[in-house]
Amino acid sequence: MSTISIQQVNFAYQKKTVLHDIQLEFQSNCFSVLLGRNGSGKSTLFNLMAGIYPLQSGQILFDGQPLAKLKGKQRAVQLGFLAQSHRSIFNFKVLDVVLTGRAAFSGYAPSQIDRDQAYEALRMLEIEHLQDRDYTTLSGGERQLVMIARILTQNPKVILLDEPTNHLDVYYQAFLMQKLHELSRRGYTIVAIMHDPNLAFLYADEFFFIKDSQIIRAQDKSEAAEADFLAQVYDLPFQQAYVGTHKIVMPKRREISE
Numbered sequence: 314m315s316t317i318s319i320q321q322v323n324f325a326y327q328k329k330t331v332l333h334d335i336q337l338e339f340q341s342n343c344f345s346v347l348l349g350r351n352g353s354g355k356s357t358l359f360n361l362m363a364g365i366y367p368l369q370s371g372q373i374l375f376d377g378q379p380l381a382k383l384k385g386k387q388r389a390v391q392l393g394f395l396a397q398s399h400r401s402i403f404n405f406k407v408l409d410v411v412l413t414g415r416a417a418f419s420g421y422a423p424s425q426i427d428r429d430q431a432y433e434a435l436r437m438l439e440i441e442h443l444q445d446r447d448y449t450t451l452s453g454g455e456r457q458l459v460m461i462a463r464i465l466t467q468n469p470k471v472i473l474l475d476e477p478t479n480h481l482d483v484y485y486q487a488f489l490m491q492k493l494h495e496l497s498r499r500g501y502t503i504v505a506i507m508h509d510p511n512l513a514f515l516y517a518d519e520f521f522f523i524k525d526s527q528i529i530r531a532q533d534k535s536e537a538a539e540a541d542f543l544a545q546v547y548d549l550p551f552q553q554a555y556v557g558t559h560k561i562v563m564p565k566r567r568e569i570s571e
Contacts, residue, residue, distance in 0.1 A: 316340055317362065317471060317502060322371035324357055331357050335371070335525040339519075341470070344497040345504045346513040349523035350547055355396060355506045358523070359475050363394040364502075375471065390513070391416035393464035395474045399456070401448050407459050408444040411435060414466035427466075434465035437492065453480035472496070474505040477513065490516040511561050514538050523545045538562055 520537035531537035540551035
């Protein structure tokens with residue numbers, strides 16, 4: 314079980330404030346989603362949590378340990394991170410790409426245990442048929458699933474996913490979100506940046522929004538799915554409707570006058 318605690322984090326690019334006094338916690342056994350407009354600071358926060366950007370102030374704790382003190386294998390055990398985009402300059406086989414998730418554990422060559430974990434991750438995402446394909450020949454959606462399999466092979470306590478449904482068709486969007494929900498119930502801390510509120514509301518447990526460099530936490534799914542609440546976050550009027558008992562939200566169409 315793992316908890317992420319973000320305490321009084323501030324961050325600026327060239328004197329422009331991106332994040333201001335961010336304080337929040339992400340819990341284990343929970344699928345949390347971070348939403349907000351483009352450029353609001355969501356990916357910046359993830360890059361700070363992953364240790365890619367250095368902290369300018371405040372601290373980030375994993376189970377009470379400062380992120381800066383987690384090195385090598387320690388960090389690999391704690392944290393898996395899917396960036397917005399990824400590419401390989403080498404034409405590795407898919408299985409070899411997934412096995413790189415075991416690099417912090419396997420030394421010079423992967424063991425049979427490493428291979429078994431890689432095979433299991435491929436099976437979990439229903440992409441075992443891709444294992445002998447060249448990574449560079451895959452579609453964008455297939456590459457996305459391979460990189461998520463790489464994280465699962467790493468078996469970290471915390472999984473950060475920056476737009477995990479990018480490039481995926483509707484089937485795999487729903488499939489992946491269900492898998493992430495299931496992983497959260499097995500004790501993982503799952504945090505994802507998303508742009509589709511309705512997909513998030515179907516599968517996630519907690520909802521955080523970034524607006525004006527600060528975090529807004531919805532009290533529950535009902536509040537997060539309120540048209541007025543979303544209108545404040547996105548600066549856009551929303552409308553809502555029900556399919557059975559499930560609420561869906563959508564932006565109101567605005568006519569453009571000539």
